[in-house]
Amino acid sequence: MKIIVAIKQVPERDARIRIDAEGTWIDLQDVEFTLNESDAYALEEALQLKEEHGGEVVVLSAGPERVGKTIREALAKGADRAIHVESDDLAAYDALGVARLLAAAVKDEQADLILTGLQSDDLGLGQTGVILAELLGLPHASLILKIEAAEGGVKVLRELEDGWFQHVELPTPAVLTIQSGNSKLRYATLMGIKKAKTKEVRRVTPLELAAEPEASVVVLERVLLPNKQRTTQILGGSPAEAAAALVEKLRFEVRAL
Amino acid sequence: MSELTSGVLVFLEIKNREISRISWEAMAAAHTLAEGHGLSVDVALVSSPGNPIFETIHGKAPRTVYAIDHPLLHEYTADGFAAAYAQLIEQVNPSYVVFPHTYQVRDFAPCLATRFKQVLISDVTGIETHAGAETAPPTFIRQLLQGKLNAHYRHRGTGPCFLSIQAGAFRADAAEAGATTLATFEPRLDAAKIRTKPGEPFRASAQTVDLGSASILVSVGRGIKEEANLPIVQELATALGAELAASRPICDSGWLPMERQVGSSGQTVAPKVYLAIGISGAIQHLVGMKGSQCIVAINKDENAPIFEVADYGIVGDLFDVVPALTAAVLKAKG
Amino acid sequence: MVPVDVIPSRLLCMSLAGAGVLSEPGHFSWLEKLLLLLLIVLSGTLFWKRFGVVVGKILGARRDAGFRLFPIGKRVWDFFWEVLCQAKVIRERPLPGLAHAFVFWSFLAFALVTLNHVAVGFGIGFLDAAGAFGRVYFWIAGLFALACAVSIAGLFVRRFVVRPVWLARPALPGHEVSYESGIIAGLIFVLMATYLAAFFVGEASMAARLLWWSHTLALLVFLPLVPHTKHLHLILSPVTIFLSRGGFSEIPALDGDEDFGLVTGKDLTQLVALQAFSCVECGRCTEHCPAANTGKSLNPKEIVLGVRSYLNEFGPTAEELLLGKYNAQESAFQCTTCGACEFQCPVGIEHLPIIVGLRRGAVNTGAWEDSHGTKLFLAMERNSNALGLSAMEREKFVQKAELPIFDGTQEYCLWLGCMGGYDPKGREIIRSFVEVMQYLGTSYGVMRKEKCTGDPARRLGNDLVFQELAESNLEAMQQQKVKKIISICPHCVRTIQEDWKAFGAPPEVEHHSEFLARHQARLPQQKTDEKIAYHDPCYLGRYRDVYDEPRAVISAAGTLVEAERNRERSFCCGAGGGLAFLGEETGQRVSHVRAQELVATGATTIGAACPFCNTMFRDALAATGEGAPQLLDIAQIAARSLPSAVTVARIQ
Numbered sequence A: 001m002k003i004i005v006a007i008k009q010v011p012e013r014d015a016r017i018r019i020d021a022e023g024t025w026i027d028l029q030d031v032e033f034t035l036n037e038s039d040a041y042a043l044e045e046a047l048q049l050k051e052e053h054g055g056e057v058v059v060l061s062a063g064p065e066r067v068g069k070t071i072r073e074a075l076a077k078g079a080d081r082a083i084h085v086e087s088d089d090l091a092a093y094d095a096l097g098v099a100r101l102l103a104a105a106v107k108d109e110q111a112d113l114i115l116t117g118l119q120s121d122d123l124g125l126g127q128t129g130v131i132l133a134e135l136l137g138l139p140h141a142s143l144i145l146k147i148e149a150a151e152g153g154v155k156v157l158r159e160l161e162d163g164w165f166q167h168v169e170l171p172t173p174a175v176l177t178i179q180s181g182n183s184k185l186r187y188a189t190l191m192g193i194k195k196a197k198t199k200e201v202r203r204v205t206p207l208e209l210a211a212e213p214e215a216s217v218v219v220l221e222r223v224l225l226p227n228k229q230r231t232t233q234i235l236g237g238s239p240a241e242a243a244a245a246l247v248e249k250l251r252f253e254v255r256a257l
Numbered sequence B: 001m002s003e004l005t006s007g008v009l010v011f012l013e014i015k016n017r018e019i020s021r022i023s024w025e026a027m028a029a030a031h032t033l034a035e036g037h038g039l040s041v042d043v044a045l046v047s048s049p050g051n052p053i054f055e056t057i058h059g060k061a062p063r064t065v066y067a068i069d070h071p072l073l074h075e076y077t078a079d080g081f082a083a084a085y086a087q088l089i090e091q092v093n094p095s096y097v098v099f100p101h102t103y104q105v106r107d108f109a110p111c112l113a114t115r116f117k118q119v120l121i122s123d124v125t126g127i128e129t130h131a132g133a134e135t136a137p138p139t140f141i142r143q144l145l146q147g148k149l150n151a152h153y154r155h156r157g158t159g160p161c162f163l164s165i166q167a168g169a170f171r172a173d174a175a176e177a178g179a180t181t182l183a184t185f186e187p188r189l190d191a192a193k194i195r196t197k198p199g200e201p202f203r204a205s206a207q208t209v210d211l212g213s214a215s216i217l218v219s220v221g222r223g224i225k226e227e228a229n230l231p232i233v234q235e236l237a238t239a240l241g242a243e244l245a246a247s248r249p250i251c252d253s254g255w256l257p258m259e260r261q262v263g264s265s266g267q268t269v270a271p272k273v274y275l276a277i278g279i280s281g282a283i284q285h286l287v288g289m290k291g292s293q294c295i296v297a298i299n300k301d302e303n304a305p306i307f308e309v310a311d312y313g314i315v316g317d318l319f320d321v322v323p324a325l326t327a328a329v330l331k332a333k334g
Numbered sequence C: 001m002v003p004v005d006v007i008p009s010r011l012l013c014m015s016l017a018g019a020g021v022l023s024e025p026g027h028f029s030w031l032e033k034l035l036l037l038l039l040i041v042l043s044g045t046l047f048w049k050r051f052g053v054v055v056g057k058i059l060g061a062r063r064d065a066g067f068r069l070f071p072i073g074k075r076v077w078d079f080f081w082e083v084l085c086q087a088k089v090i091r092e093r094p095l096p097g098l099a100h101a102f103v104f105w106s107f108l109a110f111a112l113v114t115l116n117h118v119a120v121g122f123g124i125g126f127l128d129a130a131g132a133f134g135r136v137y138f139w140i141a142g143l144f145a146l147a148c149a150v151s152i153a154g155l156f157v158r159r160f161v162v163r164p165v166w167l168a169r170p171a172l173p174g175h176e177v178s179y180e181s182g183i184i185a186g187l188i189f190v191l192m193a194t195y196l197a198a199f200f201v202g203e204a205s206m207a208a209r210l211l212w213w214s215h216t217l218a219l220l221v222f223l224p225l226v227p228h229t230k231h232l233h234l235i236l237s238p239v240t241i242f243l244s245r246g247g248f249s250e251i252p253a254l255d256g257d258e259d260f261g262l263v264t265g266k267d268l269t270q271l272v273a274l275q276a277f278s279c280v281e282c283g284r285c286t287e288h289c290p291a292a293n294t295g296k297s298l299n300p301k302e303i304v305l306g307v308r309s310y311l312n313e314f315g316p317t318a319e320e321l322l323l324g325k326y327n328a329q330e331s332a333f334q335c336t337t338c339g340a341c342e343f344q345c346p347v348g349i350e351h352l353p354i355i356v357g358l359r360r361g362a363v364n365t366g367a368w369e370d371s372h373g374t375k376l377f378l379a380m381e382r383n384s385n386a387l388g389l390s391a392m393e394r395e396k397f398v399q400k401a402e403l404p405i406f407d408g409t410q411e412y413c414l415w416l417g418c419m420g421g422y423d424p425k426g427r428e429i430i431r432s433f434v435e436v437m438q439y440l441g442t443s444y445g446v447m448r449k450e451k452c453t454g455d456p457a458r459r460l461g462n463d464l465v466f467q468e469l470a471e472s473n474l475e476a477m478q479q480q481k482v483k484k485i486i487s488i489c490p491h492c493v494r495t496i497q498e499d500w501k502a503f504g505a506p507p508e509v510e511h512h513s514e515f516l517a518r519h520q521a522r523l524p525q526q527k528t529d530e531k532i533a534y535h536d537p538c539y540l541g542r543y544r545d546v547y548d549e550p551r552a553v554i555s556a557a558g559t560l561v562e563a564e565r566n567r568e569r570s571f572c573c574g575a576g577g578g579l580a581f582l583g584e585e586t587g588q589r590v591s592h593v594r595a596q597e598l599v600a601t602g603a604t605t606i607g608a609a610c611p612f613c614n615t616m617f618r619d620a621l622a623a624t625g626e627g628a629p630q631l632l633d634i635a636q637i638a639a640r641s642l643p644s645a646v647t648v649a650r651i652q
């Protein structure tokens, strides 16, 4: 089975957030980057499939040079080779634009499966995989927890809302977006990192992919820090009053009831 | 833009034989948008037109309610829904297409938008319309970096603008009653073009304790004092529809099984709500539940470290507070 | 032990009177000489047949890349102190240790005697038994022989009658006691007895001849037995001690791109092989091991012997996994790296490089799959701290506690560590220590950003994570021009000072107990008669040799009481080696065993000097129920003496 895993490098979860001079993104100075969480699960799924059925895992990532580090980590965890769509200004592309780049980069790969994470931890659009499927004319399924090989394709476990699940069968090639948390991630090892050094990373530019940014239809105009900070609210009064106040909060602020 | 003034088209969803709450919220968002721009709102729903559910749809007139009806839509597939919705959108030609941001919408809406060379603005939490709306398109607000940043998005160019609305971002009751016209829309669908085969939805068996997937956890610590007191937290958990969890001493004593231990040497959990009852908040416990979206602490010691990480705290004796809370929850749930 | 009055009084009288002269047989026939020669050749061949194999396996192993013979001074000293003086053997088990020392010293005294003995057989004896030197020398040797005979008899009784559990190898059926040791003891006894008896028979008599031959035969049987039994340590352990790595728990740097730690036989180095063959199976390591004592499968003696068995079966170039037939992965990951084993070992075996080496082999290749371990590594990869918490939490604490940021102008960089930065209790220690520094007017600042020192990764054998953390911290320190670090955590101190060295020059670092002891005189004196028991953290005591400083702090505040096991023999709290972050222990919890020992002192307060010990005991003491002693760090104990203004400020 040949599997492509699209991965994204995102700012570390606990990165200190300051807004940049243009006010359109965060200041990336001293921000550390890491592999997007659900992409890590997508990679893990791919590696487990490979371990079970053989084949090849190719990681695909778009972004500036620093993305190389995340790509190497993925190779260290067991991916066989990588495609790096190198671009310093991905921000000029909207989700459709990025998906076009990725589609152009993999269209000749003849992969059986293309996996992506469910959504990115930074922009949280949750669309790239699904758009990619549409651009490549492939069937897709999202929020996938588990993949099994089946006659002529795959059978996947899909998460529905409120604790419901569903199996879906798809013919391959197909695109799947992977939900976090189902499998156990592996840690990067020294041996993996050493092996990764000799693995192929193909670098391509948007220009080579002939996918110049078409005018974005959606633009991120500016970003703001929310004024709400996480603080502890002590609910006072008699036990009954405090309990009533808490229920009120859980219903209308947390929306958990 | 002038020929695109046909309005806002909202796609609703059914859940448990009712229009889902989040659909009403999406409709409320659509109204915000429509009012700012002087547009009309139409709604669409996949269902046969005879479904009594249509009687529950009211809204500001004039309003068309499309019943999208086709046997191939009886079960959800991305291919079927995207094709059917695309045909309706082509027919109605709206300026805005609004969805509730549900798992189902996330599955097909990006692909639908792509067919119109558009990009879905997903998980919108706010809409700002501007004076002189004809020329100044609205601003859509959504969260980035797990809520640590708010972003303003704008749609540019021609073609419909696709939005999905976050649950709870708009108040559902803002939709008002009014007259509606029901229209049936029968899309042309080809079974051969539906490539995925969905199975029956099922619930994960409740046999094994799975703290990881519970959305509410009621967690109990040494403050409970005796095994015989556990029923009071159990009752709260039942009232909330929550799973019961515990700190290590409770599992050490064998009052609850090891699988329910939260913490560094037990499970790591991140539910929507974590209630820590009679738990001091030792670091080994904190690391197991710190990622919860909302933490509630009930403890008689106001200096207990658990309050440092809590969103809501009640300082008091759990033997008074917990039964009161159970009662309040039951009351709220009717 | 054999009472002294068993010594034949006649012998005493005679030698004191100067009557006893060692009798040698007179002339040897050529037949006897030929027989002797044949026997020597036979014995030597049998000896070499095994010894040659052992030497081959040792030399056939990989060279120790980082090994340096120089500076040699410490080696010479260790050799003198541990081998010649038998200091470690005696100190840790005084009575059997002394008995062992007498056997050893007699062997030294007998070197010349034995050489002469054999020479006599060929008619070329060089010591004149009647001459002044010979007479004195043989007497002295006789005294040693006496002591040796008594000692070996005592050791025999201990092994076969008293039967200390540590001498056994319970994992191996049939090894409950070592019968070969009995045979060796018998031979040594015969050697000594035949030597002594020769003082009482006539010169050139038949009896003298018989004694001579008995002695010779015992000797020639003894010789080949040495390499075939654990008595190989007779030859190897002096070499092992002389060639040891030197540092305590010194983890060697990886050697090139193909070295991932101890994965297969190919990774065993000459030092490891030498040490494996040197083990005398005394069980001191296991006797003190917190894991072995609380029902875990780890047994440090068996780890060493496992490597030996591996070498015997597969050899030093085998591809067979080391964690397999003879050593279990589970055991290797139960070690708290407390260092008790390495500290105790009388023959210079360095267990930690072996145990950590096996872990490295498993982790660096991904063979170790443990859900808590993986979670820990991922947390260290992603969040750069072992707790997996957000760095913002640390920042919030730094702001709330109003800790100044280090900017290069202050004297000390106060290292918070994960416990000081994130643990509510660890933060209290930091606050107390800061009060003391403020009181003393010491300038300090904390790093704006701090990553884990990498200690848990280091001890669990994750070189990738450790290297990244060490390098990134070193770089930050250099940028900030940090000269001196002070830390409340012995694990941080050790890792910064010793383990970071592999990647650069770390700043000077000290533990807060050293700082507090040094400034004790300037703090207000408020001694009470409160009984305070001090627990020696492994990483402060055995790893850093700091025993007196924290005791000085405690003694200034109350009455110091000692737990039964203290100082070098202190029993671990169970947290080290990354175990604080892993899943539940099998068997008893180490922390509970130690906490009970501390409670048994009757102290009302327990003084800790490590935030990990602190967190372990806090949990363990709570489980002992009401009335448990209070638990304080030495910084908190010191801060109590400060004028209340500072304390009031702390409470607010």
Ligand SMILES: Cc1cc2nc3c(=O)[nH]c(=O)nc-3n(C[C@H](O)[C@H](O)[C@H](O)COP(=O)(O)OP(=O)(O)OC[C@H]3O[C@@H](n4cnc5c(N)ncnc54)[C@H](O)[C@@H]3O)c2cc1C
Pocket (backbone or CB within 6 Å): B220, B221, B222, B223, B224, B246, B247, B248, B249, B250, B261, B262, B263, B264, B265, B266, B267, B277, B278, B279, B280, B281, B282, B283, B284, B285, B288, B298, B299, B300, B301, B304, B316, B317, B318, B319, C579, C580, C581, C591, C615, C616, C618, C619, C622
């Ligand atoms: C290596 C290691 C691993 C560990 N792993 C875990 C782990 O995975 N999970 C875990 O939970 N712990 C773990 N621990 C134990 C941890 O350190 C704490 O001991 C434990 O979490 C304390 O549990 P607790 O908060 O329930 O009890 P306590 O700390 O005793 O706290 C009880 C709390 O209840 C409050 N209380 C008492 N009575 C009342 C009342 N009537 N009404 C309201 N409040 C009341 C008290 O004020 C107090 O705050 C671990 C410890 C170690 C050393």
Ligand code: SF4
Pocket (backbone or CB within 6 Å): C285, C288, C289, C290, C291, C292, C298, C299, C300, C334, C335, C336, C337, C338, C339, C340, C341, C342, C351, C355
């Ligand atoms: S370091 Fe401590 S825990 Fe590990 S084997 Fe040695 S004595 Fe046992």
Ligand code: SF4
Pocket (backbone or CB within 6 Å): C278, C279, C280, C281, C282, C283, C284, C285, C286, C300, C301, C304, C341, C344, C345, C346, C347, C348, C349
């Ligand atoms: S390793 Fe050292 S302490 Fe342990 S049994 Fe062998 S010789 Fe004794």
